[in-house]
Amino acid sequence: MSKNKKIVTGAVAAIVVLALAGGIWWYIDERPKTPDITDQEAQQIALEDAGLTAENAMITVSYDNEDNEYEVDVISADGSQEYEYTINGKNGKIKDKEMTTRSIPSTQSGNAGTSQNGTANSGNSAANANGAASAATLTLEDAKNAALKDGGFSASDVNFVKQEFDADSNEYDVEYIATDKNDGKQYKYEYEINASNGNINNKSKDADIY
Numbered sequence: 001m002s003k004n005k006k007i008v009t010g011a012v013a014a015i016v017v018l019a020l021a022g023g024i025w026w027y028i029d030e031r032p033k034t035p036d037i038t039d040q041e042a043q044q045i046a047l048e049d050a051g052l053t054a055e056n057a058m059i060t061v062s063y064d065n066e067d068n069e070y071e072v073d074v075i076s077a078d079g080s081q082e083y084e085y086t087i088n089g090k091n092g093k094i095k096d097k098e099m100t101t102r103s104i105p106s107t108q109s110g111n112a113g114t115s116q117n118g119t120a121n122s123g124n125s126a127a128n129a130n131g132a133a134s135a136a137t138l139t140l141e142d143a144k145n146a147a148l149k150d151g152g153f154s155a156s157d158v159n160f161v162k163q164e165f166d167a168d169s170n171e172y173d174v175e176y177i178a179t180d181k182n183d184g185k186q187y188k189y190e191y192e193i194n195a196s197n198g199n200i201n202n203k204s205k206d207a208d209i210y
Contacts, residue, residue, distance in 0.1 A: 035089030143172035
């Protein structure tokens with residue numbers, strides 16, 4: 001074999017080796033990653049950082065396989081605080097955290113007036129001088145219960161994915177995923193509930209739950 005042929009053969013062999021090595025590295029890098037912590041552990045990390053428990057918060061957890069990270073969203077039971085976390089799936093460290101504070105209307109109650117016989121009239125609303133009703137305040141739990149009642153579900157039947165107060169529209173936005181009792185399929189139920197009177201301003205039922 002001539003010297004030139006040996007050089008060409010060696011170069012080709014080197015290219016093949018590099019190509020194989022690159023392919024193996026690509027396969028290792030691109031194959032699905034397995035987190036070292038569970039979604040329950042990621043959830044607990046977020047709750048402890050937020051100072052909440054599973055009993056007084058609504059939590060959603062999703063896993064990003066590409067980045068090996070958990071995205072955890074925690075909302076306090078009254079909807080006043082929302083925490084969004086990015087948690088490393090390998091070591092459980094919090095990589096990113098965002099907190100949003102919302103204004104929640106306080107419950108109004110007390111004496112609205114006194115009748116002629118001296119009996120106090122109390123409640124969340126009362127008629128004003130021109131006969132119009134003053135604003136009655138709904139709590140987040142009231143709004144959730146209204147949405148559940150409309151859908152024909154109990155709290156144990158659904159998974160809440162959104163529950164927050166929109167101060168601009170004075171509405172509660174409530175969304176949950178539940179299985180339809182008629183066809184057995186899962187749907188996302190979305191509600192916009194008036195925070196003053198509890199009326200459902202808008203609602204929808206969507207088969208696309210993601």
